Amino acid sequence: MTYKAEYIWIDGTEPTAKLRSKTKILPDGAEIPIWGFDGSSTNQAPGDRSDCVLQPVFTCPDPVRGGDNVLVLCEVLNTDMTPHPSNTRARCVEIAERYKDHEPIFGIEQEYTFFKDGRPLGFPPGGFPAPQGGYYCGVGADEVFGRDIVEAHLDACLAAGLHISGINAEVMPGQWEFQVGPVGVPQVADELWVARWLLYRIAEDFGISATLDPKPVKGDWNGAGAHTNFSTKAMRESYDAVIAAAEALGKDPQKHIDGYGADIQHRLTGMHETAPWDTYSYGVSNRGASVRIPWQVEVDQKGYIEDRRPNANCDPYVVTRLLVETICSAEQQQ
Numbered sequence: 001m002t003y004k005a006e007y008i009w010i011d012g013t014e015p016t017a018k019l020r021s022k023t024k025i026l027p028d029g030a031e032i033p034i035w036g037f038d039g040s041s042t043n044q045a046p047g048d049r050s051d052c053v054l055q056p057v058f059t060c061p062d063p064v065r066g067g068d069n070v071l072v073l074c075e076v077l078n079t080d081m082t083p084h085p086s087n088t089r090a091r092c093v094e095i096a097e098r099y100k101d102h103e104p105i106f107g108i109e110q111e112y113t114f115f116k117d118g119r120p121l122g123f124p125p126g127g128f129p130a131p132q133g134g135y136y137c138g139v140g141a142d143e144v145f146g147r148d149i150v151e152a153h154l155d156a157c158l159a160a161g162l163h164i165s166g167i168n169a170e171v172m173p174g175q176w177e178f179q180v181g182p183v184g185v186p187q188v189a190d191e192l193w194v195a196r197w198l199l200y201r202i203a204e205d206f207g208i209s210a211t212l213d214p215k216p217v218k219g220d221w222n223g224a225g226a227h228t229n230f231s232t233k234a235m236r237e238s239y240d241a242v243i244a245a246a247e248a249l250g251k252d253p254q255k256h257i258d259g260y261g262a263d264i265q266h267r268l269t270g271m272h273e274t275a276p277w278d279t280y281s282y283g284v285s286n287r288g289a290s291v292r293i294p295w296q297v298e299v300d301q302k303g304y305i306e307d308r309r310p311n312a313n314c315d316p317y318v319v320t321r322l323l324v325e326t327i328c329s330a331e332q333q334q
Helices: 089-098 147-159 187-205 239-249 253-258 295-300 316-333
Strands: 002-010 019-027 035-038 051-061 070-077 105-116 164-169 175-183 209-211 228-231 282-284 291-293 305-307
Touching (some): 002 051, 089 187, 187 209
Parallel strands (some): 002 070
Antiparallel strands (some): 035 051, 105 175
């Protein structure tokens, strides 16, 4: 008897990497081995030295195929077994290990938009729907589009054992969100990449594409982000540490902006519940700030912050690494 292992990896496409996958048939009971692929077809190697290595790092049940089949998320390595330049997970793991005593925890809100026939799902041919407003957390066929795909994706993520904590319809028609966490790093990023793969794969069965474009429709329509909720042990015990974290993020905000996803300036305009990309701010219950401190955190005098700047198309390994590095290093200096 055999089982199917779907090897998933992140390619070298710039400025926004894509997911790739292929299937390996393994004997029952066999351990999941390293594998390889043609890096010249994924923007990760020249044709005359095309081999790249797939190193399994995260495995879960495959809810699409069912049975004993599995999904296998991999890091990409060079043939000398060093991290490939496109491998952002390796650096994330290094920083997570350095600051593990701070016990960082993340929850990431992944927004995305369904497209069909070149337009967002729910947009009429050659025109626009009613202005945004009623679509957010809406109900009814005139306000919600793609719920069957969303429910199938949610069930698949739960069957895979991912830490999915919720879903909701977003502000624009055809736009949705799912949340991963709270969980540690790098696991939160591992699970987000697998959840993205499942989203694309399941939408495929419905003839729909899902995009992480941070500004899928120009004009008076919300963009798509990946709001990232973050806390350390100190923040979960002290409001002073929460404020210190928000202050630390303001010391070199451009470093974060540069790592938070391509075309971020098209989304962070100061409109549509965003702060301008070139101005850092934080505030309690303020969705127009770069970083929001939830009102309950102020009431409890402890908790977490929400970095509202990351794009939907961000690399969660980069985002989580930057947050851990910036905030935990600041905590060590106090």
